[in-house]
Amino acid sequence: MTRIAVVGVGAVGGVVAASLASTGRMEVAACVRSPLGGLRIDGPDEGTRTASVHVHEEFDPARVSPVEWVLLATKVHQTAGAAPWLERLCGAGTRVVVLQNGVEHLQRVGPLAGPARVLPAVVDIAAESLRRGHIRLFDRPRITVPEGEDGADFVALCQDSGIAVALTGDxxxxxxxxxxxxxxxxxxxxxxxxxxxxxxxxxxxxxxxxxxxxxxxxxxxxxxxxxxxxxxxxxxxxxxxxxxxxxxxxxxxxxxxxxxxxxxxxxxxxxxxxxxxxxxxxxxxxxxxxxxxxxxxxx
Ligand SMILES: NC(=O)c1ccc[n+]([C@@H]2O[C@H](COP(=O)([O-])OP(=O)(O)OC[C@H]3O[C@@H](n4cnc5c(N)ncnc54)[C@H](OP(=O)(O)O)[C@@H]3O)[C@@H](O)[C@H]2O)c1
Known part of the structure; x- marks a missing residue:
């Protein structure tokens, strides 16, 4: 099973963790500071009305080891605080997808990702945390990543998850x-x-x-x-x-x-x-x- 770690399991990270876990194709670890007790997503339409998903939770960066994909979805100003997670989760074969707003993804996360490759993303996930682990999703989730091998692999990773991933050459x-x-x-x-x-x-x-x-x-x-x-x-x-x-x-x-x-x-x-x-x-x-x-x- 593909191993995924989501660092920053708030509105965006919660939707992404629940969507990927729901495929049953991967082991999703939620790297959190306090317990979530599962994820509940209230979606915008019939197909996504309410989904409750169990994800494995990790609380201590010292206890995790490198995974294939790290999805970083803290707020931008929380990135430095997430560095201990990145340090332990990133190995030579790891890809880090930066699910954050702005235009400075690579400058910000590159120095924290060790040998891992960093894939910047534009996140179109309109979501609001109602309570811890309970998220209201306003629209179908969409993510845009650069074309190339890492982008194509991310498209494949998200297949059947309900997240639409687009590739862009620009x-x-x-x-x-x-x-x-x-x-x-x-x-x-x-x-x-x-x-x-x-x-x-x-x-x-x-x-x-x-x-x-x-x-x-x-x-x-x-x-x-x-x-x-x-x-x-x-x-x-x-x-x-x-x-x-x-x-x-x-x-x-x-x-x-x-x-x-x-x-x-x-x-x-x-x-x-x-x-x-x-x-x-x-x-x-x-x-x-x-x-x-x-x-x-x-x-
Ligand atoms: N929400 C949206 O509609 C939306 C849409 C598009 C793009 N975005 C972008 O997506 C990114 C994430 O936004 P969001 O709205 O999902 O943020 P959020 O709901 O505030 O979630 C951030 C999460 O990161 C966690 N976190 C922070 N530092 C951490 C650390 N050191 N270790 C573990 N977890 C940590 C927080 O945990 P605690 O709960 O413990 O504080 C929180 O659960 C931002 O760049 C935002 O601009 C958001």
């Missing part, structure tokens, strides 16, 4: 396209503490467009091929999402946890500074998110 564009969406929806839902209907407000939509447009300019200068009206498309898409959907940064804000702003709006500001592209809107919301994140962390 990962830079795929990752930046997602980031252009995230800089608007994550920041605005977290700062306003509101779900998707917040984008019906014209002034909020204008701010969302400005954030996405700055990110698009930085993306194009970074080599991404994105249409000129992307920011408009971002707002149009956010306005069609179910009213109850939000963003992982909103769930963190509501729960008083630290926010993943640095890998999103912060990444746009960093790349903009490097490329000489002004990003005043993203700088402003990064400052606000940083302040909110610190204050919520301390309370």
């Amino acid at each position: 990962f830079v564009t795929a990752a930046w396209a997602k980031l252009c969406l995230n800089v608007a929806n994550g920041a605005i839902t977290a700062l306003t503490m509101r779900r998707m209907p917040v984008f019906a407000h014209p002034r909020v939509a204008r701010l969302g467009r400005a954030l996405a447009e700055e990110a698009r300019r930085v993306a194009v200068a970074s080599g991404a091929r994105l249409p000129e009206d992307l920011a408009e498309q971002v707002i149009a898409r956010l306005r069609t999402l179910p009213a109850e959907s939000g963003s992982s940064m909103l769930w963190d804000r509501l729960a008083g946890r630290a926010l993943e702003y640095d890998a999103r709006n912060g990444a746009v500001v960093r790349a903009g500074a490097r490329l000489g592209i002004p990003t005043p809107y993203n700088e402003a919301v990064t400052a606000l998110l940083e302040a909110v994140s610190e204050r919520d962390d301390a309370t």
